[in-house]
Amino acid sequence: EAQVTQNPRYLITVTGKKLTVTCSQNMNHEYMSWYRQDPGLGLRQIYYSMNVEVTDKGDVPEGYKVSRKEKRNFPLILESPSPNQTSLYFCASIMTGVGVTEAFFGQGTRLTVV
């Protein structure tokens, strides 16, 4: 079954304590992406990756890091979380081809930074 798996689903942490949200896909997609979802702001792209070791900033990259050492994994790293990073985060794995682009989303990670 095609899947995008995020962990954890829920996380409460304190300001400044480094954390990592993991994302894994089993579809062998080259493209992966991270979004945050906030009320009234919709989905905003944080970072995306076109392939192993190739990443680029999205619309709201400040305060986040990513890495892509393997094709299947695309972790999101918050080196020093702050309360304004409290949000719902989604990882997506993107199928691309001639005339085809479709995103498959994980279940989401609800992060609270206190």
Next chain:
Amino acid sequence: GDSVTQMEGPVTLSEEAFLTINCTYTATGYPSLFWYVQYPGEGLQLLLKATKADDKGSNKGFEATYRKETTSFHLEKGSVQVSDSAVYFCALSRTNAGKSTFGDGTTLTVKP
């Protein structure tokens, strides 16, 4: 840059009512257009898509037509059900590109 503008919500309808959620976009060239649906507590799922002008995407009774002349991709359903209550996102992306642009989402509530 690319942008997507969705009709503001929330939208509340009675069961069996007709649904329209407006979506317009700004983009150069010929992006692909999508509607995603997010049910409570879940991630986004692809509802339908269209990859070129005049294409009609359809799924689960929902339809949307890619209108290049009006840069629109409005979502319609003839008769909504309570189970259609969800948040709907319009989005565009480039072929062979990992970057997608989403609208703000429209919350639909269908009452029995």
